[in-house]
Amino acid sequence: MPDSTRTTTPFDLDAYLGRIGWEGERRPDAATLRGVHLAHLRAVPFENLDALGGTAPSLDLADLTAKLVHGRRRGGYCYEHNTLFAAALEALGLRVTRLAARVVVGADRFEDRPRTHMALLAEIPGDPRPYLADVGFGAVGSLLEPVPLTADTEFHDAGRRHRLVHAPRSGPLEMWVLESYQGREGASDGDWVAQYAFTLEPFEQPDYEVINWHIATNPRSPFSRRPYAQFLTPDGHVLLDGDRFTATGDDGTVTERKLTDEDEVRRLLAGDFGIDVPEGLVLLG
Known part of the structure; x- marks a missing residue:
């Protein structure tokens, strides 16, 4: 710890x-x-x-x-x-x-x-x-x-x-x-x-x-097992949960899609979320 x-x-x-x-x-x-x-x-x-x-x-x-x-x-x-x-x-x-x-x-x-x-x-x-x-x-x-x-x-x-x-x-x-x-x-x-x-x-x-320490390192914690990110956009909210991307509009409309590979997840994090992935980190193990 x-x-x-x-x-x-x-x-x-x-x-x-x-x-x-x-x-x-x-x-x-x-x-x-x-x-x-x-x-x-x-x-x-x-x-x-x-x-x-x-x-x-x-x-x-x-x-x-x-x-x-x-x-x-x-x-x-x-x-x-x-x-x-x-x-x-x-x-x-x-x-x-x-x-x-x-x-x-x-x-x-x-x-x-x-x-x-x-x-x-x-x-x-x-x-x-x-x-x-x-x-x-x-x-x-x-x-x-x-x-x-x-x-x-x-x-x-x-x-x-x-x-x-x-x-x-x-x-x-x-x-x-x-x-x-x-x-x-x-x-x-x-x-x-x-x-x-x-x-x-x-x-x-x-x-x-x-x-x-518990949430970050416990192997049963969802945060230690898959990428998770969310961000408030000008017209709603975006969420990454593992290989699933969800966009929720301010009017309540929801669109979802499954991401195909590691590169797509990295591009999504960089673009929609403004997050640079640390070098060497594997997102979809």
Whole structure:
């Protein structure tokens, strides 16, 4: 397991905001939080190539800055994205609580899924409502903008529809569930689909070091077995899962195709996702 020793390199907010193309205000307010959140998703792809190559990616802030900010043609998965984003929010003057969630898409029982996803709770000075923020959930049901931590209220975040609900559980802490509305625009037959469940218990960096190592190196982890990438495009969302490519339009239309070989996967990652594959990495083993 990687050493959990952290560096003390100051966070380079200017470089980060330049990487995501944010030229707006730098105030600790809701508008800045929403704008920076969406800009991050439009600039930095989700991908698991380090884990696919057998390496747990470093969560050291200096290493994350080198890879996701200065690297330009790489992305990362949830621990990388949200560790970097949390540092940016704190540099902007927000208070951030790091959370651990259970990804429950397709689960019959929430308790059957381990806490393997990192999410954030952001607090704005003077605003009594904390916001759920998450730039690292690699799915079409992910948040595009932070939403207030309020139950049973539908939010429209940059065109997507989400809500937070409570789920029954034993124990002293409430279980929150992020749900995404899945369906074609204007259709009446969509469904609310649970994405992940979480409590408000704070998690610390050593916790994510352990989870990160497990997800990256466990041979049963989906991230260690096949390429996985997703990216927010100007008119929708693209997903690579193994040799399957899926494009989802903003209107809910979905197109899928099977990729033929390693070269096609590499061209797709370079073109549609803006990701340069590390030299020597085998994508379709």
